[in-house]
Amino acid sequence: MVDTIPAALHAAAERFGSRPAYVEGDRVLSFARLCDEVGRVARGYAARGVAPGDRVCVWAPNSVDWVIAALAVSTAGGTLVPINTRYTAPEARDIIERVDAALVVVAGGFLGRDFAAELAADGSTRRILDVAELAALDGPPIDVAVSPDDVADILFTSGTTGRPKGVLSAHRQTVGVARVWAELGGVTDRDRYLVVNPFFHSFGYKVGILTGLLTGATLYPVATFDVAATLTLIERERITVLPGAPTIYQSLLTAPERAGHDLSSLRLAVTGAAVVPVVLIERMRDELRIDTVVTAFGMTEAVVATMCRDGDSAETVATTCGRAVPGMEATIAGPDENGAGELLLRGEYVMLGYLDDPAATAEAIDADGWLHTGDVGTLDDAGNLRITDRLKDMYICGGFNVYPAEVEQVLARLDGVADVAVVGASDERMGEVGRAFVVPAGDIAAEDVIAFARERLANFKVPRYVDFVDALPRNPSGKLLKNELRSS
Structure with a gap:
């Protein structure tokens, strides 16, 4: 069994040979x-x-x-450090300097930006190589031994609550978690896998690129998500696998042109976030007609921790993130009377630690090896995880704990609500009260939102304020930026 990225690449070339590994427009590249x-x-x-x-x-x-x-970095014995394409030059340079990069590979012309020029203007002195120059690269033969325990990659957290932290993973972890995800999803060399998730994120890199190498699936990389183009690509190429953040499926469901496209080839969708609206899972199954819709839970520090299985009941898929994947354990710390508490994870795919930050590593991973996630959840008798919220998102209204995700799940079922987020807002009498940010999908008023909540939630959970917005702020991996909502 291969346990390094170079070994996975060479094994794929031997197993799948001339079969297409990647299709990008007119460009087709065999394994x-x-x-x-x-x-x-x-x-x-x-x-x-x-x-x-x-x-x-x-x-x-x-x-x-x-x-x-990226794969050439591993083959040369190096450590890959992907950088978020939405970062500004100062943000990118911060990461480049923190990892002491020997080389920075960039693309020119993405979304009208020139990354190399931006870095130069920001004062970066690192060696820069444009991806257009890759075609001319070569050199003498190299003989590099890569160990399963060598650091394969450093992925930086999203930084939604502070300065991004570099997460270190070994080759055995990066390859292993991709293998587990592929096996649970039943991905094979017959699949055509549309990769909308950015490669700089573990969802695109580890369970995208590495999954393709391990299974022989053909990958279709997409640089930017465009609803119309995605619908056309699914139909034309008979895409079978489409993982993504909840916003991807919400966009497809609300696209006016969806009815004019044949999406019947889709067989597997895997989504995940701190909280996934139950109604979204139902619509993916009923309206997009995707055979297998699976929810999973992961984070940069663990990538994939829990996942539903093929054959799980519709209720399990719609209301939980599934059970711990092979090689991982999950438990709830300090559960309350409802069984809710902080989710802890332990196992093979928990990070090695944070880059140059032993204090943060010790704070995140306790002496018994448990990773403290900061997520609130419950585990049922079968071990299925239900995430109820982030610890930091909880607010206290009149002495009662309010988990915004519960309120969001209710409001997501209101006709005319396309997307919704709830945060706590300061209140002189109650301490904090709910403030709902709603992306409307029709004619809807604040009074409708509040009345709908009152019929279904305890009074202290009902939002006091409702703001209508064109879109909720999210990072490229789909994570909601509630700190921006709180400061608005």
């Missing part, structure tokens, strides 16, 4: 050719001074070139 291209670029990296253990940043949108650039 064998992918292996050759990666080897050539790895030699080119080494010729430019990248040594085993060096860190190489990739700051570019999803593309075949991103895949080649």
